[in-house]
Amino acid sequence: MNLTNNSPVLIPLLFLSTGIMTPVLAMKKEWLARWIALGASAASVALSIFNLIRVINVGKPIHYKLGNWNPSLGIEYVLDHLSAFVILVINAIAFLVLIYAKKSIESELPGKEVPYYASVLLMLCGFNGMMITGDLFNLYVFLEICSLTLYGLIAVGEKKSSMAAFTYLIMGTIAGCFYLLGVGFLYIKTGSLNMADVRAILPFMLDQPAVVIGLCFMTLGLGIKMALFPLHGWLPDAYTYAPSVSSALIAPTGTKVASYVLIRIFYFVFGITFVSKTLPVADIISWLAVVGIIYGSIMAIAQKELKRMLAYSTVAQVGYIGLGIGLANPFGLIGAVLHILNHAVMKACLFLVSGNFRLKLGHSNIFKLDNTIRKKMPWTMAAFTIAALSMVGLPPMAGFFSKWYLALGTIEKGNWLFLAAILVSTLLNAVYFFRILEKVYMKPIDSQSSNTHEQGTYHDHSVKENEETVKRDEVSPSMLFPTLTLAAALVVLGILNAIIVDGVIKYIIPKGL
Amino acid sequence: MTDYIIGHYAYWFTFILMMIGFYGMTMKKNLVKKLIGMNIFQVSIIIFYVSTAVKWGGTVPVLDLNISIADTSKYINPLQHCLMLTAIVVGVATTGVAFALSISIFKRYKTLDEAVLIERMIKDNESDK
Numbered sequence: 001m002n003l004t005n006n007s008p009v010l011i012p013l014l015f016l017s018t019g020i021m022t023p024v025l026a027m028k029k030e031w032l033a034r035w036i037a038l039g040a041s042a043a044s045v046a047l048s049i050f051n052l053i054r055v056i057n058v059g060k061p062i063h064y065k066l067g068n069w070n071p072s073l074g075i076e077y078v079l080d081h082l083s084a085f086v087i088l089v090i091n092a093i094a095f096l097v098l099i100y101a102k103k104s105i106e107s108e109l110p111g112k113e114v115p116y117y118a119s120v121l122l123m124l125c126g127f128n129g130m131m132i133t134g135d136l137f138n139l140y141v142f143l144e145i146c147s148l149t150l151y152g153l154i155a156v157g158e159k160k161s162s163m164a165a166f167t168y169l170i171m172g173t174i175a176g177c178f179y180l181l182g183v184g185f186l187y188i189k190t191g192s193l194n195m196a197d198v199r200a201i202l203p204f205m206l207d208q209p210a211v212v213i214g215l216c217f218m219t220l221g222l223g224i225k226m227a228l229f230p231l232h233g234w235l236p237d238a239y240t241y242a243p244s245v246s247s248a249l250i251a252p253t254g255t256k257v258a259s260y261v262l263i264r265i266f267y268f269v270f271g272i273t274f275v276s277k278t279l280p281v282a283d284i285i286s287w288l289a290v291v292g293i294i295y296g297s298i299m300a301i302a303q304k305e306l307k308r309m310l311a312y313s314t315v316a317q318v319g320y321i322g323l324g325i326g327l328a329n330p331f332g333l334i335g336a337v338l339h340i341l342n343h344a345v346m347k348a349c350l351f352l353v354s355g356n357f358r359l360k361l362g363h364s365n366i367f368k369l370d371n372t373i374r375k376k377m378p379w380t381m382a383a384f385t386i387a388a389l390s391m392v393g394l395p396p397m398a399g400f401f402s403k404w405y406l407a408l409g410t411i412e413k414g415n416w417l418f419l420a421a422i423l424v425s426t427l428l429n430a431v432y433f434f435r436i437l438e439k440v441y442m443k444p445i446d447s448q449s450s451n452t453h454e455q456g457t458y459h460d461h462s463v464k465e466n467e468e469t470v471k472r473d474e475v476s477p478s479m480l481f482p483t484l485t486l487a488a489a490l491v492v493l494g495i496l497n498a499i500i501v502d503g504v505i506k507y508i509i510p511k512g513l
Numbered sequence: 514m515t516d517y518i519i520g521h522y523a524y525w526f527t528f529i530l531m532m533i534g535f536y537g538m539t540m541k542k543n544l545v546k547k548l549i550g551m552n553i554f555q556v557s558i559i560i561f562y563v564s565t566a567v568k569w570g571g572t573v574p575v576l577d578l579n580i581s582i583a584d585t586s587k588y589i590n591p592l593q594h595c596l597m598l599t600a601i602v603v604g605v606a607t608t609g610v611a612f613a614l615s616i617s618i619f620k621r622y623k624t625l626d627e628a629v630l631i632e633r634m635i636k637d638n639e640s641d642k
Contacts, residue, residue, distance in 0.1 A: 140600075144603045144606070144607070148607065159621055159637065162618045163630060173607055177558050180558055184562050
């Protein structure tokens, strides 16, 4: 048992074993489920950090042969800068959300803690497996593991959630099957399922129609999973009606993992010259992404429910990642990977804030949010403000830098329309976030009782009175801590972005890009 | 042209099967019929994989003493079958989850017909206001 050698496989294994064991261990003691989930998640974060440091030190991909079978016969796990980085992001977010989960689950899903935490662990097993595997079919299996648990995690929400989950299941199954079909075509032609093998064999048969069809099917399937613009139909309902914790877990991670797989397939299996030069797949992706950015932002403005607004905003933000992937130049790829990190942190923070609203106010309707909240929940609102500013892309926050790299990518590509789309969507982001900030911060606090006061003294008096009468009603520290950590992380990540790009993301860019 | 069509007949049938499944998933209004479509869709992909493993004159991939091990053209490729065993398991699990979801939908809305469902959901929306 050598920890260093086996570290790549430990994370999925850890989640798989704890996910299966949780219902058994916690059968009599229900409080145990939460601690198992937290423990596994904390261990996974530690392992992810360890893996990332190991990859940075080694400087080249680490291959792990499962059961010591050689690749192409056996399954191989590959730990490189890209996978180690995204794994750390996903696990860290999941850990923070799991710290948050206790009160929210107790109020929204009483009595369902044990199966809930078990599903969360299995979902994380699926995500980590998808990211670390170097085998195309193994990826499909992990994709289905996480999809199945996602349907369950969404379906336990409010009344409409089961229908939303059903729609997601139909579309998710189509996506999974399309991906499987694409893998089938690739397998027919290359005779291998190992990504590195396929990468080595493919250059000799790129003119074959079967390879092209395989690429198209895989892109379509992953496009549905990452909710790329015309394929995003399942996302708004699913994220809106899911329980708060599920939304906060799935929204930052689910679409990101699918984006990661798309990067993996495009840049490391087919090779970017094939995807962008021979066939215009990358171009199509970037055009769809640009339409999605604008569409998602406009739809977000039209929503009156905070969670639904955030869901549409996710469609727009996935568009940024898709645009970065489709640009097929170094800046675009850096922007896409950095945006995976930034958007995960921002969306997790915003969904946690909406969860706080739901717990304390009983709703998250934008029109019902009023200026008393700034007094009731000052810390929650502070976190919301930072995350909103980051979404808009104000410079010290993290959100600015990924957009900056994407903008550089569009300039390098010479496509001014894309640049315009990024700038316009920034304005649209500002519209839908500032309308909430304006409602909460800009108006002086007054209440209906003050209407009886005389006109002259009415204003000052009522403010003074109500500033005192509105009681602070902040959520508990266990919920506040993750929210504020994520908000603070946005500032820190923004300041440290040069270190992240130079230390990790720079090495992701494949040769010849 | 005729040779092309007849030569690939297995693929054509798989394709037709897949489109039947796709039609069921997208066009049918009843949720259970959607699930039936989903199963047909998955089965078509399983058949596609298995059909790619076939070799004329090949036998099962178990060592036959009359055929030497090196003569791989006499054995059909077993990998697709193994992969599809996993895919079948995935399909069964998906169907199970889907039925659990449709039960929960039925409990909440007392119907499995999509048109009626949407009607009742809109009614819910209005009563929320």
